[in-house]
Amino acid sequence: MTDSDNLQQIAHLRREYTRGGLRRKDLPEQPLDLFEHWLRQACDAQLPDPTAMSVATVDENGQPYQRIVLLKHYDRQGMVFYTNLGSRKAHQLENNPRISLLFPWHMLERQVMVLGRVEKLSALEVMKYFHSRPRDSQIGAWVSRQSSRISARGVLESKFLELKQKFQQGEIPLPSFWGGFRIKIDAMEFWQGGEHRLHDRFIYQRDGEGWKIDRLAP
Template identity: 45%
Template structure:
């Protein structure tokens, strides 16, 4: 496919509208409303989000992770703290996350600060995971270079046998982060690229709602 074909790829959005007078005063509650609507629409993995971090050399990195909780103070995901994203957050906790619900012509952009949650909360989630996922967290030194896949699979099989009848321990280097938002933008696709953009910005303890030009 050449550039001319790529340039012609476009959609004219018309499913819904978004007005600042209709949204919830709390952006996290507004996010829950939209997430519930994506669940009712039976979208595939509506909790999938792009997480962007910046490393110690100020280089940005993005990847897809899964939202695993919403608290009054932010959005929770879990990972290996020694992974690339974990090291990035250790040196610079400012992150952004982005949800795309294409079928509903919606996007949510969140900027904030990532903080580790308690080990107790991480443990509670870890034990709720499928056993093979627990073992996978033990087997994989995430983001490290490995010689081949066979080494990973051999380690996984050995750990599976080791913990075949007992409790799988949560790795010390594994756990959750909560992204405490400083701004959240809700984007609703509209016709002729005149999209609706409603942005919440935090000023002290209050949320200020603004409409942005598309």
């Protein structure tokens, strides 16, 4: 099969979206209420990693980067994830706090996009979550200087075993280079697949103390 044949096959991959629609009359006033409903349905459907989200940041040259991160908490204050503060995404967020998230719930023919700005979590919030993690995950946070170059996987494995021995007894301390971010939400867009590519898209945008809701063309 030639490259041209492969491209032709990809170009013709499509299917109808038939799981249901989304109507303006059914939307709650608060976007997080709809997000919570959809997330619960994603969990009930036993989708793999329903809290996985693509996190997009931009470097100092305007180059976008994306990676998958797990959502760990959300409420009216925003959405929370944790990371190594020396990582590429953390450095980029220090220079440009604007961020975009995407929850790709393909099996339900849905996706949710979030636009906002980040703020660092307090040391108390970070410590509380860190010590709720499995012990090996806490050690893993110490092992990885995220985004730094390493010669081989064996470097990580050796360091993990070394630190597991070191922290064999007692509480594992919180690394100074590990923390988290809260996304203060400016907008949320909900996408529900529809037949004949007539998808339903609604965007919530902050409007004073409330939210302005608009339907978008698919």
